[in-house]
Amino acid sequence: MNVVRAYDWLGVAYEQLGKKDQALREYQKFLEIWKEADFSSKEIEDAKVRVAKLKGMGSQ
Secondary structure, eight states: OHHHHHHHHHHHHHHHTTOHHHHHHHHHHHHHHTTTOSSOOHHHHHHHHHHHHHHHHOOO
């Protein structure tokens, strides 16, 4: 499970560094792996919000 969360953590790190394209890719990997999750998770919901925000800002 922590291996999957690493994609989310990488997304956060890239976002904080201003690397929006990389952040978006990592969040999308995270969500793709857990797309069939049968549980709700704060991390999943947060990643969805971050992807929407990054897509709305346009990539750099």
